[in-house]
Amino acid sequence: MLPTNIKRQGRLVPWLYLAPALVIMLIFIVFPIFNTISLSLKDKTSTRSAEASCVAGEPCWGALENYRYALTNPEMTQALRNNARWLMLMVPGTVIVGLLFALLADQVRYESLAKSIIFMPMAISFVGAGIIWRFVYHIESGGGEQIGILNALLVQLGASPVAFLSNPAINNYALMIVGVWLWAGFCMTVLSAAIKGLPTEVLEAARVDGANGWQLFWRVMLPMIAPTLLVVTTTMVINVLKIFDIVFVMTGGNFGTEVIANRMFKLIVTDTGRSMAIAVLLIVLTIPLVLFNMYRFRLQEVEE
């Protein structure tokens, strides 16, 4: 409920307070939405319809030609596949690591210190994180000593060094590990707050009834934090769909690591129509999740 006003004011007064925000949002958010959609229906020149870039004898979707590119071009299908892989591995990865850490840290006295260590990557830029991990994954291909810690470890164990970032068999997983390192702290913080908010009487009662730690977790805690778990998961899905900086800094999308947002960035200047079609695709993919998340957030606030 919005509280009712205290004192009647002139009709114009509220709009004076709203004007700066309204004008800026109109220019910077509302106008671009429509402009982006219309640009996505144009070709490279942004003046002719996208149909102009169709090649005779090849499939063509008319004005939606850029969307054909966004959904069927090999570069894009690779990006879509990679984003799907990120979704399947990094989202559960961050949530499980975050939950595990929240549960473990809850039991010790140095909880806040341990948690700030895990959370710290969230404070620095994705670009910085990319540099940190490029160094971890560094491979010395000449005769020199390995100065990247992972390859040094491999050599120490008698194995040969691995090109973590350019070997297509593993580089996507190498990037996902960076993602987990970055985002696990976020998941941990949200889940930790949920765990601390659980009513102690319920947990006590379960313990008195003879539940062991394992049962307590699966039967009592997990169902009770399920709503939070859901919000964290959807938030991570949104983040992963938009993943960009990590890939841009570490591989530039080369060696089979392309993702949707990086593809969009690469095409911004060279083929704006296609780039904007990818942007629209991105928003179509994320909107349902964002709406769901906002709905859940409101719901939680009402419950509180």
Add this chain to the structure above:
Amino acid sequence: MRPFSRFNHVLHRLPVHLALLIMCLLWILPTLGLFVTSFRSREAVRASGWWTILRQEQQPGQAEYETYCASCHGLRGNALAEADLSDPAVVEKYPRANRLLPVLKQEINGTPHLSNPVLPEDPKEALDTLTPIVAYLQTLSGQSTQVTRLTLRNYADALVGYKGTQDYLTDCEQGTASILAKFRCDASDLLNPEGMGRAFINTLIVAIPSTILPVFFASLAAYAFAWMDFKGRQWLFAILVGLQIVPLQMTLVPIARLYVSLGMADTFLGIWLFHTGFGLPYAIYLMRNFIGALPREMFESAHIDGANHWLVFLRLVLPLSLPAIASLGIFQFLWVWNDFLVAKIFLATHPVLTVQVTNLIDPRGGNWHILTGAAFLSFIIPMIVFFAFQRYFVRGLLAGSVKG
């Protein structure tokens, strides 16, 4: 039995402590590697991994000295009082290997100076063996400085954007021609457009207004939404907050083109307004929730006392909303500080820290010593903000996790 139960308790918890310790180590190790590397010289970074920093590093010639001389002269060179190798006056007499060789050929009390092992017979080989020993003797006697293990020169290189083959300070001392063409070797080099120093200032210029503007405009709007009556209040609020779902990528090209046509491309004003626009939906939502929860009686008595809206907003609402403003401000500030995409597109000619760091990346990894220093320069402010205002930061981040 008490001590035992205590011990059992600790033992029972051991796996928990161990798991936490391992995870914390894993999390901190990558950053630690970067941090340590940023203080190592170019040669050291190339020669060995950063974790070897704790290992006792051998000085040049130390191994040869220990083979031939240490058995009698001792590891520190001062075991024989009559031939104290840690005494500069003694070592000064043998500045080169060919001055040292004749002495070693002489017998001492009828036995060869060097018996176990003996020097190579071939004079040239013998001299080659002695050269590092002479160098080490000079280190031992304190005539030459030890090879420095840690250095701040990488940070100087990163700050001025040095890209030569030595390092900035050395080049300046030697007056290398190539560096004089680009640098003046005084404080003004900190503003070199390719350096992190300039990028730091650019980032500050971007981040401060990009934080203040949305927070202020959002507070104004939130006050109107919370405590004023006007038509369409509810649905307008819902729409504005709903704009949070629009992802950044949607707005880049239209705004970039708008800026070009207005002559605002690559201006600070342009990026301030962009960050403001993009930050407003969430900011309005957060501020409205906070301002709407302020006690109603306060507003009533203020109005009875004759205060108008503007006065109430300035004197009551803003000061009382400080906790929310802090959360929001810190969140927005770090968001802008760490942003890469927006700065890359809208401010190409005034690179901010994140953009400048990517400019320094060498695909072959030849400049880790500078790149690591540069990356750390970009972390300083976020780290300070994070550790000083952790509570607010976490709160802002949690509430803002819906942001597009």
